[in-house]
Amino acid sequence: MNPKKVIRETTKKLTDLPNIGRSMAKDLERIRIDGPEKLEGKDPYALYQRLCEVTGKRQDPCVLDTFISITDFMNGGEPKAWWEYTTERKEKYKI
Numbered sequence: 001m002n003p004k005k006v007i008r009e010t011t012k013k014l015t016d017l018p019n020i021g022r023s024m025a026k027d028l029e030r031i032r033i034d035g036p037e038k039l040e041g042k043d044p045y046a047l048y049q050r051l052c053e054v055t056g057k058r059q060d061p062c063v064l065d066t067f068i069s070i071t072d073f074m075n076g077g078e079p080k081a082w083w084e085y086t087t088e089r090k091e092k093y094k095i
Contacts, residue, residue, distance in 0.1 A: 003069075006079035011036050017070045018079035024066060030054050039074040045093055047071070061095050062086075 003018035011017060014025035017036055031050045033039060044067035052059050068085040089095065 003079035003081050006073070008073075008079075018073055019066045019069050019082040024063075027051055027055075027063070036070075036074055039071050041075070042071050044068040044071045061089060064093065064095065065089050 001016055001018060001020060006016065006018045012035075014020050014028055014033070014036060015022065017039075020028070028034075028047075031047060031054055033042075033047070044064060047067045048059060048064040051063065062082060065085045066082040068089060069080055069082045072085070073079055
């Protein structure tokens with residue numbers, strides 16, 4: 001969902017999260033994340049690594065940006081566009 005449209009109190013399904021559409025929701029389900037609450041306290045890099053393992057290929061680093069955005073949101077952060085996390089990803093994870 002577009003981060004500008006996200007309302008924390010009505011976030012019940014994966015597609016209610018910032019930056020998550022149907023395709024990314026399916027990717028999250030592939031790694032056993034079937035609801036927003038399952039993201040609380042999760043390491044976005046571990047989620048990214050798990051998706052790479054499950055799919056058998058390295059995912060685009062923008063997927064990691066998205067995972068950072070949704071884990072930040074579920075841990076109390078504001079809904080932001082995934083690209084606002086690119087600098088953090090490059091500094092912290094070097095990819």
